[in-house]
Amino acid sequence: MTPGLNHYLVVSGLLFSLGLLGVLGRRNLLIIYMGLELMLNAGNLALVSFSRFNENLNGQVMVFFTITVAAAEVAVGLALIVALYRKRQTAHVEDLTTLKF
């Protein structure tokens, strides 16, 4: 069967769920970050497939912007993790309970 819009969107939805599983299920800050990256990539895939099948290139420009913002976000987030590790010697979310009510 020739893959249509719905095939690509299902792949994107499943990838988003995998990222969500990483964010909710893992306790390592770095792997939570990788889950976030997976979710962003799933959004990119959905945008590109919409752009292809609706014949509108604005979606691909949007993905270009998203990739750039994601790169900036990763840089800042990893710097935060490194600063945290320097202060607390951990990258495990269960050890970071200072703000817990």
Place this chain on the structure above:
Amino acid sequence: MPPLTDLLFYVFAGLTLACGLLCVVNPFSRNPVTSAMFLVLTIVSMAGLFILLHAFFLAAVQILVYAGAVMVLFLFVIMLLDLREEERRRIRTFSLGTGALIVVVVAGLLVRVLSGAVPVRPTGLGVEGHTKILGRILFEQYVLPFEVLSLLLLVAMVGVILLSKKDMK
């Protein structure tokens, strides 16, 4: 016999999902380096999907920015922090079960909704995402967002330098 592109879609989609799964839940290793390597594979097979969607420029950017820059950053931080302790932690079954339940519900909802999606104008031809056409749109229609984006990168760079300074006065 289906054409090669259809076959390649299933190959790349399967690779993307399998490597994504191994990135977040790997039964053989809980080392973050393994996860990062599987994330690289996920991203590369997703670039294959982009090529199948005729988004050639974005496929190149995906490999350059994600598989190149972002993953190097990830690996650098993983090796800098030297995370070895996770293997000793016990797994909390209740929170893991709740998380898995939420994920299954969300995945079921997404698959059910998205599997019925059809394009607005199904002409079947589609557009080509060459560098030239994308550049034209980017520098005519989206010049202001493009410049704002460069400002964002500058802000991120200054922020990262400030965060990683030894003594924050």
